[in-house]
Amino acid sequence: MTLSPQFLDELRARTHLSALIGRSVKLTKAGREYKGCCPFHDEKTPSFYVNDDKGFYHCFGCSAHGDAIRFLTEARGLPFIDAVKELAAAAGLDMPAPDxxxxxxxxxxxxxxxxxxxxxxxxxxxxxxxxxxxxxxxxxxxxxxxxxxxxxxxxxxxxxxxxxxxxxxxxxxxxxxxxxxxxxxxxxxxxxxxxxxxxxxxxxxxxxxxxxxxxxxxxxxxxxxxSPDTPLFDKGRTLFNVDRAGPASRKAGRLIVVEGYMDVIGLAKAGIDEAVAPNGTAVTEHQLERMWRLAEIPILCLDGDKAGQKAAVRAAHRALPMIAPGRSLAFATLPAGQDPDDLVKSGGAPAVEAVLANTKPLVDLIWESELAAAPLTTPEARAGLRQRLGDLARTIADGNVREQYQSEFRRRFDALYAAAPPEPYRGGGGGQNFRSGGQRPFGRGGRSGGFQPPLRPATEPARAIGRGGIDLMLARAVLAGLILRPELIGDHAEALSGLPLPDEALSGLRDAMVDAIVTQGSLESTDIAHILGRAGVGSTANRLLGTNGLAFSFLRSDADPLRAARDLGEAIEVLATRPAIDAALAEATRAFAASTDEAAFAEQQRLTLERAEAEQRLLALLGPEDE
CATH class of the missing domain: 3.90.980.10 (DNA primase, catalytic core, N-terminal domain)
Incomplete structure (x- = not known):
């Protein structure tokens, strides 16, 4: 069965959203909209709004957002196709004939x-x-x-x-x-x-x-x-107790993940129904996606023994590439030798709540596990720690979150192992120091003069960027990449909305993408052409796809999807941060020229290195010349 964008648009247009939601949520008229208490989280003051004209609902308390189809899948737990069938029947639309x-x-x-x-x-x-x-x-x-x-x-x-x-x-x-x-x-x-x-x-x-x-x-x-895997059951995609935990998690505002069936049932004895478990396997990517549909930050409640902690680290590493703003994991460690059922027997619900109140964020678990992975008594071992942390952070597909993890890991590493600040240069024997205009200290910039980044060979892609203007080239590539992979637009909507685009046509295309993700919640490849055409920017999109000549990795048709998503996020991050880096570097250069002191020189050196690093990151996204 093929559900075309036109069919889904017609279905949404024929559905009276306030009437649909009003069957289970008490709504009152508020101007041109309706408002009520959100069905996705507990609240006493209404912050949930339904707009029939635009065909979407939005909660200002928990950020729940979507259309009629999404409401049925999220609020009632219906599979997508069942939600479409129910709406089609109510709207008098015939479903497309199945093959x-x-x-x-x-x-x-x-x-x-x-x-x-x-x-x-x-x-x-x-x-x-x-x-x-x-x-x-x-x-x-x-x-x-x-x-x-x-x-x-x-x-x-x-x-x-x-x-x-x-x-x-x-x-x-x-x-x-x-x-x-x-x-x-x-x-x-x-x-x-x-x-x-x-x-x-x-x-x-x-x-x-x-x-x-x-x-x-x-x-x-x-x-x-x-049971073995069957046409009905895929153990890597299924969560035990998801049918009971779905409504309970929305009411409680959390989701608890435990190791086994009896752990889930043990928590239910204490009145805690918002718990699920994998089916005898380590947590998979598909199970993580299902968890995030129920809660933004599921709590993995695992045993405190070595096996439980190893399982926590495996889950953390598996989740890392998939995290995004408002989408992460937290970890709660049970007392040694106890499972959830033991905890309920010994202390009831209060004992469980005490454990759940002391959760550890994903970033802390990864930091602590890498810190404890090997002795750090030598420079080589510490360099290995820094490299492992960097490698893990680079797996994060979302550019904004990746940048924050990289910054946080650097901050923690430097707090532990930062070198002592250099002594001011004093000359040969009590002569002039650096502050008073004497010789500059030796450093990476050579025997004298400021820092200079290492020269790179001028590849053809680099020369193309130099001829065409890096910001314009990169902006075109980013927007082309998002047209090819519209499912990633939602991950970068906030960064996209603030991008400094040098072209009015590109800005219009960007605005249409952001508007689409705000009104629809998610986008698919089959939708994007219709949506952009309806917004009047279809010709701009077609020209962009036809004229972008740089071999960015995320524009290749044969690119690995995870690699493409990661590289596209990297490109958006570079495009978003370059203006701020350039402005800060210009200011630091003026400050150094005015004062010529060591602090100003250090800041200028740091920003110069940061700018060079951003350009290196950009060049790393370009394909080899012979491709």
Missing amino acids: PRSAERAERATGLTSASEAAARWFTEQLQGIGGADARAYLQKRGISEPLAKAFGIGFAPDARGKLKSALASFGDDTLVEAGLLIKVEEKEPYDRFRGRLMIPIRDQRGRTIAFGGRILDQGEPKYLN
Whole structure:
């Protein structure tokens, strides 16, 4: 099924947004808009506004923003296509006809979902039967009440090879094997995958069972047995308890990430429902994206032992390239030897809240882990620390955040290992010092005179920049890169809005991009041409794509997407900071000429080096001459 931009525009135009949102949020008229208490966070004074004319909502308290489709996906947890279907039905629009392959996949997924739901019901029946006595005793021992077990759909799989197979025979062996409920080995008869285990359903955002986690009741391995990946279930993309945690996280204003199923259930015993867990794997990029849909800064609550801390560092490194303004991670460390369930048993919700109140930001975790990675007793080891920190910071795709991390790591490193300030030059034997007009101190700038950055070979791209003007060339490349990758516009909207563009046409194109991201929340490649054309800057965009001749890495069609995103952010950062650096350098040069003291000279030297570094960063984004 293909949803064209025209179809989605028509759908938004036919949807009365205040009526849609008013079904679940009490709205009152406020001029040409409606206002009410935000459904995405707790508040007593309304700061949530709905504008029917422009077709979007905005909360000035938590910055929630979007259109009708986004409201259904964020507030009600609907998948995108389901949200579109619901709006289309209400608006009297026919959905585009699905292609035969899509229809076949949808029909197969429906069968697998039905089989999984039937298995979940059967497992809960077995828990309440005679054979479930040991499982019920286990739940009682863990302090899991019957209502809580029912809320999570907990069941029991008897220790038999064919009872589930017989109970669900109407679905057929092939469907049960594909759903991960039976195991088929070569030519042997399929048999039940889960036997003699407490069964915990894994549900999607809509609360439909898509897989299971089975915990053994006694001693044995594996302790947990999970469903395999199926057409319904991808363990690297799914979060356990996301169906219950979605609404709870919006109400609580936070999301807690723990290690396992029983940790989530343990927190629920204390009334903390905004918790999720990965499915027996390290946290993946897809799971991070799902977490950020629920909270800007999810809290990873991991064990205090070495394994837990290693897991925290792995998650931090995996998240680093993806962080952005208002999107990060925090880390809470549990007392040694305790998991969330132990904490709830010993101190209840207050004990958990005490741990969650003492979180560590992502930057601190990375700094501390790198600081402790190896002894730092030699200059080489300290240089290695600085290089590792720099390498990690450079993985951040968002230019503004990357710059802040680089600056913060430099500040912390210098605070620990900064060299003593140089002594003023005193001459040979009590002669004139530097301040009084004597010889300048020796340094990187040579035996006398100011600092000079090292000369670089004049490549053809460098000569092109010199001929065409660096700011104009770079501005054209940046805007061309954003047209090619419009999904990155939102990450850089704030920096874009303040860019000093030397051309009125480029400014108009930039403004259209920023306006689009403000009104729509996100952009896709299929949308951008239509949006820019509607804003009257389509011809400017076409000329830009057709005439930009510099081989910037992020303009190549074969560029790695992550590398392209990182390099484009770097280019935006350079373009945004160059005017400030140039102005500061000019001021420092005037100050040095007026006073000729050491502080003025040091500041001029620092800014000269910073400007040279910015140019080197820019040249690094240009392709080799022979490409």
